[in-house]
Amino acid sequence: xxxxCRYALAMSDIDRRTFLAAGATAAVPLMLKSTPASAxxxxxxxxxxxxxxxxxxxxxxxxxxxxxxxxxxxxxxxxPVDAVVAGVTLVExxxxxxxxxxxxxxxxxGVVQLDASVMHGPSHKAGAVxxxxxxxxxxxxxxxxxxxxxxxxxVGAGALAFAKAHGFKEENLLTERAxxxxxxxxxxxxxxxxxxxxxxxxxxxxxxEMAEQLGIPWHYGTIHCAALSSAGDVxxxxxxxxxxxxxxxxxxxxxxxxxxxxxxxxxxAAGATGRxxxxxxxxxxxxxVQHMAAGLEPREACLKTLQWIADHTKRRSxxxxxxxxxxxxxxxALRKDGKWGSACMLPGGSxxxxxxxxxxxxxxxxxxx
Ligand code: GLY
Numbered sequence: 001x002x003x004x005c006r007y008a009l010a011m012s013d014i015d016r017r018t019f020l021a022a023g024a025t026a027a028v029p030l031m032l033k034s035t036p037a038s039a040x041x042x043x044x045x046x047x048x049x050x051x052x053x054x055x056x057x058x059x060x061x062x063x064x065x066x067x068x069x070x071x072x073x074x075x076x077x078x079x080p081v082d083a084v085v086a087g088v089t090l091v092e093x094x095x096x097x098x099x100x101x102x103x104x105x106x107x108x109x110g111v112v113q114l115d116a117s118v119m120h121g122p123s124h125k126a127g128a129v130x131x132x133x134x135x136x137x138x139x140x141x142x143x144x145x146x147x148x149x150x151x152x153x154x155v156g157a158g159a160l161a162f163a164k165a166h167g168f169k170e171e172n173l174l175t176e177r178a179x180x181x182x183x184x185x186x187x188x189x190x191x192x193x194x195x196x197x198x199x200x201x202x203x204x205x206x207x208x209e210m211a212e213q214l215g216i217p218w219h220y221g222t223i224h225c226a227a228l229s230s231a232g233d234v235x236x237x238x239x240x241x242x243x244x245x246x247x248x249x250x251x252x253x254x255x256x257x258x259x260x261x262x263x264x265x266x267x268x269a270a271g272a273t274g275r276x277x278x279x280x281x282x283x284x285x286x287x288x289v290q291h292m293a294a295g296l297e298p299r300e301a302c303l304k305t306l307q308w309i310a311d312h313t314k315r316r317s318x319x320x321x322x323x324x325x326x327x328x329x330x331x332x333a334l335r336k337d338g339k340w341g342s343a344c345m346l347p348g349g350s351x352x353x354x355x356x357x358x359x360x361x362x363x364x365x366x367x368x369x
Contacts (some may be wrong), residue, residue: 010022045295046337047252054228058334058342060273061350062097064359065090066225071354080227080233081120085139088239091223094135095175099221102136103175104241107248110182112173113137115255116239117153118146121265126152128255131248132159134170139239141168142255153255174350179213185245202320222254224261224271226334234336236261236269243276252276258286267293268336274329274345278318282309288333298333299341299365305331306345306367324368331364333350343367 022085055074056176057067064319070087071112074080092101099105101316106112116138127146129138130153138312141163145154154162174182188210222240229235238261239253253260253276261271262285268289272279284305306329313325330349342351342364349364 016126021082038192045170046335046339049146052214053336053338054230055354056334056338056340056356057083057227057354059087059225059330060223060271060330060332060350061352061361061364062091062099062221063087063223063225063352064361066223067092067352067354068359070225070227071356074227075356079120079235080229080240081118081143082224083227083229084225084235084237085118085143087225087227088223088237089137090138095177097221097223098241098244098356099180100223100240102173103169103178105178105244105248106174106182106241108245109248110174110179110186110203111248111345112178112241113248113250114173114240115245115252115260116142116237117169117255117257117261118142118237119257119261119263119269120146120234121234121263121269124263124265125131126257126263128153128257129159129163129336130251130255131157132163132313134160135163135168135175136173137168138242138255141166142237142239152257154251155251182245191343197361208281222260222273222276224250224254224273224332226261226263226269226271226332228268228334228336228338234263234265234269234334236263236271236334238271238273253279253284256280258283260285262286262289262290264293266336268298268334270305270331270332270333270334272329274349275327278309278313278325279328280328282312284309284329284331288331291334297341298335298339299343301369302331302341302343303365306343310345310367341365358365 002244037178055069059066070083073083073086095103099297104112113131127142129141140231144166206233224238226236242252244299259280272284288301288305290302298354328346330344334340344364347366352361
């Protein structure tokens with residue numbers, strides 16, 4: 001289902017300076033600078049424009065502490081990949097955020113399994129871990145994979161053994177709050193499993209709705225964070241506890257380089273939160289960076305990827321009656337010239353930003369109203 005008018009809106013760009021100078025607070029509507037199509041940036045022009053480089057940090061809606069910390073690190077001269085990992089570590093450590101790290105919602109067996117990836121623009125190196133248990137900071141382990149191995153992705157027991165070899169401490173990541181949420185899910189949805197036939201997909205949508213009504217946390221929560229240093233280098237990280245109550249071993253988009261996160265130091269970074277299966281099937285972050293390389297503004301690039309996902313969503317259980325995706329994905333993009341943007345499939349997505357002055361939470365632009 002195409003939404004021409006929504007996409008036309010994407011042709012405008014947020015005027016970052018105006019927005020930030022206005023001292024806008026969280027939840028203030030986006031302030032748009034109208035850019036006539038004829039005056040819109042033509043392909044590749046941004047590379048020739050005067051650099052409005054970093055430091056800039058962008059993150060998902062739950063990333064306010066992350067952007068603040070990452071900016072402090074950048075201002076101290078840290079590499080952007082170290083800065084974003086320091087930022088997301090705060091959120092991984094926070095038991096109140098049930099989408100990531102310690103206190104993240106567990107899989108269907110009640111075990112917390114975490115995914116994370118990192119990417120370093122200047123060297124184009126990446127590292128990731130998936131389905132790692134008992135280690136609260138998978139982003140830091142992903143950084144070790146990048147720096148201390150010749151691999152990109154290590155999973156499961158191998159990832160845990162690798163982390164322990166590097167001195168990470170094992171601990172139980174299931175907080176009481178997360179255990180109770182899981183138990184409630186188990187007791188109320190006891191015919192539940194993730195082995196679905198076509199009809200059961202429909203039933204699953206109803207279950208998600210029921211879980212919402214019962215107040216059972218249910219999500220694909222994640223934190224993505226990307227940073228641009230004043231030297232113009234880019235780094236990014238995405239870390240998550242993944243889809244709540246997933247089949248043990250299920251891996252989402254977050255640790256998949258090119259899906260949940262991607263960096264091209266000549267272009268910028270992109271990341272995703274939301275339904276990981278859709279992001280994997282679209283190479284979401286890679287695609288978004290490619291759209292920026294082709295000349296799109298960051299928010300346009302995010303919208304174009306979301307439109308691609310919508311166009312390629314065929315499964316009936318994933319579509320509304322109007323033929324639109326019934327799940328959310330939020331994309332985040334940070335370009336090498338300091339421009340940034342975010343868009344979501346459905347209303348409700350948000351992102352956080354630090355431009356060196358202050359940290360803010362802003363609304364992502366929905367593709368579908
Ligand atoms: N985007 C997080 C996940 O699907 O695991």
